[in-house]
Amino acid sequence: MAHLTQRRTQNVSGDLYVDETCIDCDTCRWMAPEVFGRAEGQSAVYHQPKDEAERARSLQALLACPTSSIGTVENPTDIKVVQHDFPLLIEDNVYHCGYASEASFGATSYFIQRPDGNVLVDSPRFTPPLVKRLEKMGGIRWMYLTHRDDIADHQKYHDHFGCDRVLHREEIARETRDVEVQLDGFDPISLAPDLTIIPVPGHTEGHTVLLYDNKFLFSGDTIAWSSRLQHLIAFRNYCFYSWSVLMESMQKLQDYQFEWILPGHGRRYHADRETMQQAVKDCIRWMETQ
Secondary structure: OOOHHHEOOOOOOOOEEEEOOOOOOOHHHHHOOOOEEEEOOEEEEOOOOOOHHHHHHHHHHHHHOOOOOEEEOOOOOOHHHHHOOOOEEEEOOEEEOOOOOHHHOOOOOEEEOOOOOOEEEOOOOOOHHHHHHHHHOOOOOEEEOOOHHHOOOHHHHHHHHOOEEEEEHHHOOHHHOOOOEEEOOOOOEEEEOOEEEEEOOOOOOOOEEEEEOOOEEEEEOOOEEEOOOOEEEOOHHHOOOOHHHHHHHHHHHHHOOOOEEEEOOOEOEEOOHHHHHHHHHHHHHHHOOO
């Protein structure tokens, strides 16, 4: 819970604020960019919400904040209404879960609602409002984990929903040794006709991405949109295995068609397929200069 005594001086005056416990994960800034900005290495409120829509997005960001660093001076009586917004629809049957976990440094997780079994992509916090909504939406068949960093509350979700967790063997550690589906090798793997897992080592040795319905690419920590640079990027400073291997792995993505990049960290990107393919090519060329 945010504390008014720790309110950052960089916040503008008003009801909403960010306190000093912010870890600079960027979650609030991409969820409600009209309200939250970055100031001296942490988030801050630079503009108080001006209408109900901005207020709702601000409270969604408050709930999603992995460290509960966002607070309000007055008791937010509308917070329970906003709790029912999650998971937030992105497009078709793909949702943003919110409720990011500090254990994953605020990584974004997603939910795919499918007739043949729902998929949770990476792990949000295990929190009752979200769990109840996922129950009503049909539960979880698979919990797909892109890599070792964003597993958060995977065990709690498995225990509650009985879902099969999916993770590459190179990412297995003590806390994931009981994962049900442990992937081998570095060739594409079909989890179902509409679910293709593509190994893209680099950020970590066994990192994979998930292509759903030839439209949505859940990219973990491999590729994301940079609002500052205005193009797709990979994370050179957070490449824990091999930058050269990651550049080679990224070439694989040119063999697939998709319209969305939905990352764990970084901003999402949406474009028509031709524009997307060019954007991925441009990203690879940019990586070669880093």
